Amino acid sequence: MFPLTHIWFSRKVLGYVNNMTVLGSVFPDTVIKCCLTYDQTHRAGWGLYDYFMDQSEEYIDFVKAIAVHTVNPRGLDFYGDEEYGDGYKGYCFQKASKIEKEVITACNIPEKLGLWKAHNFIEMGIELNISDSEKELADIFTKGLNDKLLIRELSSHIDKYFGLKRMSTAECFSKFNDFLELEDLNSFTLSCRYNTQMQVKHGIEINISKCRDIIEKCRSIVEEDFEKFIAYCTEKVEAMLKEKNIWISKLPY
Secondary structure, eight states: OHHHHHHHHHHHHHHHOHHHHHHHHHHHSSSSTSOOOOOHHOOOOTTTHHHHHOOOOOGHHHHHHHHHHOTTTTTOOOIIIIOOSSSSSSSHHHHHTTHHHHHHHHHHHGGHHHHHHHHHHHHHHHHHHHHHTTHHHHHHHHHHHTOOHHHHHHHHHHHHHHHHOOOOHHHHHHGGGOOOSSSSSHHHHHHHHHHHHHHHHOOOOOHHHHHHHHHHHHHHHTTTTTHHHHHHHHHHHHHHHHHTTHHHOOOOO
């Protein structure tokens, strides 16, 4: 999922939002093309949580939000990417099958990349729907990214945990901004940002106008059952946290 969606879901599960939860919500995606791998940030188990808790319980909001995001522990990305219901893989991949061929053409990519990239378009459609209904999320996200002191503090522990020497995760939070559009978030600006991402990752230019139209289509595709999906995810993630004896609040945020 995209960053505002992760912040929104974290707030929904935990019952509150602050700079710690914002940074934890997006951390797994900030570093995967910078200094850590996808598996290190999305499939790490409870190791990072336990490490931070050994440092100080004041970091619990940060690592709770990470767990709400990842594949292992089973956060939102597990159900969005890996497993949901009786269908193939997760929710976003199931929906992506409806646009896979269009994405292959619009993004000038080989068929083997089609479903993976198509699931990104489903995620972008979700991101826009949530952004439109929760206007304050962009400001909440910006406030978290601007908390440089907290980012340096958290990154010093993350760097030590992963044994990083040449680059700090603090730099990754800054570079993450290059792929974001928060001031004017719409299907066109998302397509432009996705083009930048495709250039960096694959050296490929996408058809921005076609991609914009696909994103708009994805917004409608997910409307039919997204609430059902999120209700399922919320129940599962809350149960996971409670099993780990992690406190959550259902007070109004």
